[in-house]
Amino acid sequence: MALVEIENLSKLYKKGSQDVRVLEDLDLVVEPGEFVALMGPSGSGKTTLLNLIAGIDRPTTGGLVVGGQDLSRLSRSQLAAWRAGHVGYIFQLYHLIPVLTAYENVEMPLLLLPLSRSERRKRVQIALEAVNLVDRFDHYPRQLSGGQEQRVAIARAIVGDPVLIVADEPTGDLDAATAEQTLILLKRLNEEMGKTLVMVTHDPRAAAVAKRIVHLEKGRLVSAPSTPGLPLTRVVAE
Amino acid sequence: MFRFLPYILKNLHGHRVRTLMTIGGTAVLMLLFSFVSSIQEGLRKLTDPSERDDRLIVFQAYRFCPSVSLLPYPSYDDAIQKVEGVRDVLPIKVVVNNCRASLDTVVFHGVPPDRLARVRKLQLLQGRLDAFVQRKDGGALVGRKLAERRGIQVGKPFSIAGITVQVEGIFASDQPAEESLVYTHLNFLLNPQPGHHQDLHVTMYEVHVSDPARADAIAKVVDQRIRDKFTVHTETRPQKAYFRQAISDLVEIIGFTRWLGIVCVGVVGVLVANSVIMAAQDRVKEHAVLQTIGYSGARIFGLMLSESLLVSVLGGVLGIGGCLLWLWWKPMTLGNEGVSIDFLASPALAAWGLGLSTLVGVAAGLVPGWQAARADIVSSLR
Numbered sequence: 001m002a003l004v005e006i007e008n009l010s011k012l013y014k015k016g017s018q019d020v021r022v023l024e025d026l027d028l029v030v031e032p033g034e035f036v037a038l039m040g041p042s043g044s045g046k047t048t049l050l051n052l053i054a055g056i057d058r059p060t061t062g063g064l065v066v067g068g069q070d071l072s073r074l075s076r077s078q079l080a081a082w083r084a085g086h087v088g089y090i091f092q093l094y095h096l097i098p099v100l101t102a103y104e105n106v107e108m109p110l111l112l113l114p115l116s117r118s119e120r121r122k123r124v125q126i127a128l129e130a131v132n133l134v135d136r137f138d139h140y141p142r143q144l145s146g147g148q149e150q151r152v153a154i155a156r157a158i159v160g161d162p163v164l165i166v167a168d169e170p171t172g173d174l175d176a177a178t179a180e181q182t183l184i185l186l187k188r189l190n191e192e193m194g195k196t197l198v199m200v201t202h203d204p205r206a207a208a209v210a211k212r213i214v215h216l217e218k219g220r221l222v223s224a225p226s227t228p229g230l231p232l233t234r235v236v237a238e
Numbered sequence: 239m240f241r242f243l244p245y246i247l248k249n250l251h252g253h254r255v256r257t258l259m260t261i262g263g264t265a266v267l268m269l270l271f272s273f274v275s276s277i278q279e280g281l282r283k284l285t286d287p288s289e290r291d292d293r294l295i296v297f298q299a300y301r302f303c304p305s306v307s308l309l310p311y312p313s314y315d316d317a318i319q320k321v322e323g324v325r326d327v328l329p330i331k332v333v334v335n336n337c338r339a340s341l342d343t344v345v346f347h348g349v350p351p352d353r354l355a356r357v358r359k360l361q362l363l364q365g366r367l368d369a370f371v372q373r374k375d376g377g378a379l380v381g382r383k384l385a386e387r388r389g390i391q392v393g394k395p396f397s398i399a400g401i402t403v404q405v406e407g408i409f410a411s412d413q414p415a416e417e418s419l420v421y422t423h424l425n426f427l428l429n430p431q432p433g434h435h436q437d438l439h440v441t442m443y444e445v446h447v448s449d450p451a452r453a454d455a456i457a458k459v460v461d462q463r464i465r466d467k468f469t470v471h472t473e474t475r476p477q478k479a480y481f482r483q484a485i486s487d488l489v490e491i492i493g494f495t496r497w498l499g500i501v502c503v504g505v506v507g508v509l510v511a512n513s514v515i516m517a518a519q520d521r522v523k524e525h526a527v528l529q530t531i532g533y534s535g536a537r538i539f540g541l542m543l544s545e546s547l548l549v550s551v552l553g554g555v556l557g558i559g560g561c562l563l564w565l566w567w568k569p570m571t572l573g574n575e576g577v578s579i580d581f582l583a584s585p586a587l588a589a590w591g592l593g594l595s596t597l598v599g600v601a602a603g604l605v606p607g608w609q610a611a612r613a614d615i616v617s618s619l620r
Contacts, residue, residue: 048616054530056530057615076534077534077536078535080529080532080535081532082529083530083549084532084533085533088531089530091619095527095619097527098252099248099252104244104248108245108528109531111242112533114530150447
């Protein structure tokens with residue numbers, strides 16, 4: 001059974017009195033254990049598609065089923081609860097909470113779950129060990145480098161053991177060396193921990209880490225491969 | 239919600255200047271509110287008509303200031319004692335250091351010491367009653383609040399308004415207003431000349447009646463009896479009514495301060511709301527991130543509300559606590575025409591103030607909390 005099933009999905013935004021069509025009649029299937037890169041020029045709808053898959057935005061029309069759950073049928077609060085249990089989100093700019101330590105940032109999603117303090121501690125330790133940041137527990141974001149901040153953000157995304165991890169240009173704000181380390185980490189999450197990843201990126205080198213590339217243009221999937229040698233997505237062309 | 243407390247506290251600490259200024263402002267306003275409420279509580283206690291009154295005050299008719307009420311003694315004393323229903327009479331010579339409204343009025347009540355012991359339930363905290371009774375050349379019992387305010391000690395002399403007394407005891411009373419008085423011997427304040435056989439003058443007579451339900455009727459009989467026998471007429475009223483009349487000007491002003499208290503609470507609300515709105519606006523992205531990782535709108539609302547509540551209650555505790563400490567350390571009394579209104583900071587007042595702080599905290603957090611909870615995640619992340 002597919003983890004993500006998208007069918008005839010469209011997304012419109014209101015801009016003043018105008019309707020802006022960001023995604024149009026889009027179909028996409030992501031199988032469990034896949035690592036999919038969403039590529040395309042600015043404004044092609046990559047991040048919108050990612051946000052829809054992550055359940056932080058709603059489609060205007062079409063079907064969107066993630067992990068067997070039709071997201072369009074969930075209320076605002078149900079969607080929040082679903083996100084807490086099923087999705088880990090990695091932002092381009094990390095978005096750590098500045099007043100909390102690395103440990104506390106990673107612990108934040110766990111506070112929503114019925115876990116004891118010791119259970120939470122154990123899970124946070126495992127997540128921070130997975131991103132190789134055990135020696136930075138008590139550091140605040142301002143005391144960390146960009147790469148370390150992103151690793152804390154990745155630990156926050158995986159600490160709840162979600163079925164799906166989405167990443168919005170996770171290397172976009174990092175230097176080349178740090179970006180490479182982050183990509184290796186994401187690859188390990190996919191290959192060693194079996195996590196399904198959907199990643200938005202502009203960078204072909206980042207996309208090369210993925211198992212499959214999905215290319216978007218003007219809100220539609222197109223057939224042009226961005227990196228030779230990588231499998232293309234199933235294309236829906238009208 | 240307790241598991242989120244470190245996050246709430248760290249956010250408040252993270253913006254500590256703003257937090258401290260809001261808590262400080264709230265504390266100052268709640269301190270002012272508590273002072274206003276404490277004087278209202280003192281006034282209510284002094285003049286509450288619902289409390290049964292078994293005391294009448296006989297004052298010279300058409301006189302208001304104690305210094306101009308001159309009632310002959312002991313002739314009036316004898317006449318009043320003979321009225322049916324009168325249980326006891328306490329002639330009182332009142333001397334005040336300031337007849338007008340003042341925050342530091344010292345009131346001397348010159349009374350026959352044997353009768354004082356009979357009609358007052360004074361609890362002697364320091365000193366000895368027999369020493370006071372025996373000391374006819376200015377022995378005095380000082381009320382606890384006045385002693386604390388003025389640093390008066392047993393065994394030492396105390397001078398004010400041209401009168402010097404020797405402090406023989408410090409007392410507490412179930413009537414808060416009495417704790418701001420100095421009791422001394424009536425003859426000491428009257429200062430009769432040897433061989434003087436004419437009537438001396440006291441300021442008023444305090445009449446204790448057997449049946450409080452008949453107090454008004456007895457008051458009429460007293461005035462009639464005096465009118466029939468003497469030329470200087472009297473006006474007799476229940477004690478609380480007398481207090482209300484004596485401080486009528488202050489009652490109006492104190493009534494007005496109620497509005498000041500309401501304004502204080504309103505400003506606390508605006509201050510806290512402003513702080514929480516700023517916090518919410520500063521953290522638009524942070525709230526969007528929290529929602530992305532699974533925090534519901536209701537949870538975000540709860541977090542903002544808790545922040546607002548914490549700031550408001552903390553400010554309230556400091557302000558109300560400050561007022562209680564202040565009045566414990568230095569009791570305050572507002573006096574006018576020999577009648578004292580105590581600033582009464584009771585546990586009930588503290589509970590009322592804390593309840594208000596809580597309500598204000600909730601009210602102030604509602605709008606910013608709602609806005610934070612309803613914000614669109616995607617737009618906020620942009």
